[in-house]
Amino acid sequence: MYTLDQFSKTYRYKMAHNKIKKIEVIKEYFATNYDHTMVAQESEELLLEVISYTIGKPDQEEKIFIEIIEILHDRYSLGTPYQMYDVNLPTNASFDEILKQIRRLFKDPIQRDMFDFLPEQSITIDDTAEDVTIKMRFKEFEKDIVSGARTKTILVSGQIPVYVNIKKKKAIINTGYLKAAKLIAKIINGVIGTTISISQINVESESEQMPNLVANDRFSPLTILAITLILVELNRNNFVLNDLLSISFNNEDAPRVKHAQLGGNHLIQDADVVNRIYRGDRITHFLVSVAHLNSRQAADMTGEILFDFRTGFKLQFGEQTSGVYKKTDAAMDIESIIRTALRSSVTVSNAINAIRTRLPNIPAQDQQMVRDILTEVRTALGDILPNDKLIMEDYLTRTFGL
Secondary structure, eight states: OOOHHHHHHHHHHHTTSSHHHHHHHHHHHHHHHHOOOOOOOSHHHHHHHHHHHHTTOHHHHHHHHHHHHHHHTSOOOSSEEEEEEEEEOOTTOOHHHHHHHHHHHTSSOEEETTEEEEEOSOOEEETTTTEEEEOEEEEEEEEOTTTOOEEEEEEEEEEOOEEEETTTTEEEEOOSOHHHHHHHHHHHHHHHTTTOEEEEOOHHHHHTTOTTGGGOSSSOHHHHHHHHIIIIIHHHTTEEEEEEEEEEEEOTTOSSOOEEEEESSSGGGOHHHHHHHHHTOEEEEEEEEEEEEOTTSOEEEEEEEEEEOSSSOEEEEOTTOBSSSOHHHHHHHHHHHHHHHHHOTTHHHHHHHHHHHHSOOOOHHHHHHHHHHHHHHHHHHHHHOGGGHHHHHHHHHHHHOO
16 A cells, blocks of 8 residues: 555656656546546646545545556656557458457457556547557566466566557557567457458568669668658658757678767768768668648647667657657658658669768768868858858758758
8 A cells, every 4th residue: 555655755756767758648547547637747746736636535545546656667668669560451341340350359458478468448549540549558577487477576567559540551559668569469460360460560671672772782772761761751751851860870791890879960971971871881770850841831740750670660759759740640651751762763773872962972081171161151152142041051051961
């Protein structure tokens, strides 16, 4: 049993990390289970709201304290990680039929191996978009090394919402814990696989099948895709790339450094980044700062997005990413951009041309000299064309990283 003092101490201790996400989950807990809206934005304010809500409710107080502490013990990833899947449907399967099977699967708690999956009672449905959201929590229990049976010790717990869009034939499993994501996908395929099944998207494997790769004998296929996204396709599809904040490379054939992660600003122009691209290194994941523009060319989402191709395909939205454009919609739209690029007959040639024209592989000292010259040109043009100074500076920043 938790006393008020014990609850408050545990709450404050557990709120030391991932505060924003935990506040969001606790507020959602009250909205879902008690139809009550918490308005606090800070952790201490929320604590007072929780205590205030339980005053005069002795029959609910202990239950609320225990369940909130359980939520605070959950595993929380930085940002919002989305594991991306294709949805495979039989011919002429109706939305109602698929929905019936989904409801049946997630009606009750599911036990598999060392995991419990605990769905909420209600499933959110958008009939027009043919979109289904299943909110769940998971618990992974410790395995007895002698008997192989599960013990009562919880190793990991957390939220694991599943989003399925029948029209787009896409699914998202919202967790950074790949082991839990793989198991819930296996459960879906094992129980209702004849009606609906999901398969993890493997971007690296698909990049090796891009049309006209025979014309490329230097650059990694995965790097060609990444550079296409960074230099061309994101901007072309209303994801305005403000900066490349980090980029990671892998090259098992390199004599010394086989893995490298570089961080900073305007990295696409960095001499080390350019050298690794020309050396044939694979870009395995990269972090960008973006703004998404709606049909009126106004930003409806801003923040950071991590593109991760190491284990299938994962997108991770930063903690501060915000706006009216839903992250699930953004994830599915980005997946569509990537798939279009992977299947296009001009992606390879356009990427190679962009690399050679916009990322020339020149020695570091010469590159610095070019940057110094461009900086002088920017200053001079600013004096000559004062009315166009902002447009000119924006172009030089985006194109040359000045």
